[in-house]
Amino acid sequence: MxxxxxxxxxxxxxxxxxxxxxxxxxxxxxxxxxxxxxxxxxxxxxxxxxxxxxxxxxxxxxxxxxxxxxxxxxxxxxxxxxxxxxxxxxxxxxxxxxxxxxxxxxxxxxxxxxxxxxxxxxxxxxxxxxxxxxxxxxxxLNTSNRRPMLSPKDKLSSREQDVLKLICQECTSQEIADKLYISVRTVESHRQHIMDKVGAKNTVGIVLYAIMSDIHPLPPMA
Incomplete structure (x- = not known):
């Protein structure tokens, strides 16, 4: 419900x-x-x-x-x-x-x-x-000058980037877990680490970060 x-x-x-x-x-x-x-x-x-x-x-x-x-x-x-x-x-x-x-x-x-x-x-x-x-x-984004930057110690790991890409594809935590052969709990842990590193408050924030950082490219124009 x-x-x-x-x-x-x-x-x-x-x-x-x-x-x-x-x-x-x-x-x-x-x-x-x-x-x-x-x-x-x-x-x-x-x-x-x-x-x-x-x-x-x-x-x-x-x-x-x-x-x-x-x-x-x-x-x-x-x-x-x-x-x-x-x-x-x-x-x-x-x-x-x-x-x-x-x-x-x-x-x-x-x-x-x-x-x-x-x-x-x-x-x-x-x-x-x-x-x-x-x-x-x-x-x-083309009219925005703001580009997100992470310090070397906060850089996303390879696994965190994998999780982030799947989040951007609107996959659920269960779907991400199935695709990466990890547990849902691990997915949620990665999600929280990503949010902490990029300073996002929710999913929308980390998707915007991924797009602005070229981790998740926008779909091509039709």
């Missing part, structure tokens, strides 16, 4: 998505709100068993916008995965989204099937990228 929280300042949109997800047997909406401040307040009062695995939220909201909500969520619950569901699907938003460590960015006119596909991928792998996302990311 994937626990979902919804936040959007349009009541009808929140209600509509809640009804849509209620028909899915493996998804449970544990919180739905239209105000960022109330959302964070209610999150802080939730029982541990009700804390969502994934938060779906919009960007442009008042009085607190989605980016500020994400920053506060990150400080409160580092393990929660975040999906931005917005009509403002632009390159500069995607770049800022990745800096904040959100897991996916999908337009509001997405279909039910696509939304469930994204939720499933984010829940399993921590990341969901479309071809269009990659195209915008390529453009974003």
């Amino acid at each position: 994937v626990k979902i929280a919804l936040l959007d300042d349009e009541f009808l949109f929140v209600e509509g998505v809640s009804v849509l997800l209620a028909s899915c047997p493996n998804v449970k909406v544990t919180l739905a709100e239209t105000d960022g401040l109330r959302f964070l307040s209610r999150m802080s009062e939730m029982l541990v068993d009700d804390i969502p695995d994934i938060v779906l939220l919009d960007i442009e909201m008042k009085p607190m916008d989605g980016f500020e909500v994400i920053e506060r969520l990150r400080s409160m619950y580092s393990e929660i995965k975040i999906i931005i569901l917005s009509s403002h699907y632009r390159q500069n938003v995607l770049g800022h989204m990745m800096k904040l460590g959100t897991s996916a960015f999908i337009p509001k006119n997405t279909t039910k099937a696509q939304l469930l596909e994204v939720i499933d991928a984010v829940h399993k792998n921590g990341l969901y990228f479309t071809t269009r996302d990659y195209e915008m990311l390529r453009s974003y």
Whole structure:
């Protein structure tokens, strides 16, 4: 069961998505709100068993916008995965989204099937990228001067690079373990070491690092 929280300042949109997800047997909406401040307040009062695995939220909201909500969520619950569901699907938003460590960015006119596909991928792998996302990311990186650097003592080992490449291919920990003939626990240990070395907070951060360091090249343009 994937626990979902919804936040959007349009009541009808929140209600509509809640009804849509209620028909899915493996998804449970544990919180739905239209105000960022109330959302964070209610999150802080939730029982541990009700804390969502994934938060779906919009960007442009008042009085607190989605980016500020994400920053506060990150400080409160580092393990929660975040999906931005917005009509403002632009390159500069995607770049800022990745800096904040959100897991996916999908337009509001997405279909039910696509939304469930994204939720499933984010829940399993921590990341969901479309071809269009990659195209915008390529453009974003071409205009960015920031290049990640590691000191020699922090350099990723050959095995860590193998794990990182498979993470970038959106493989689950079990799939990585099967491909590399190691245990899931070892995969998770490598993942944590990679995050510690590159200073990433989650899967999105280490994928961005891999792309900027040419460990994982972006797919070629169609």
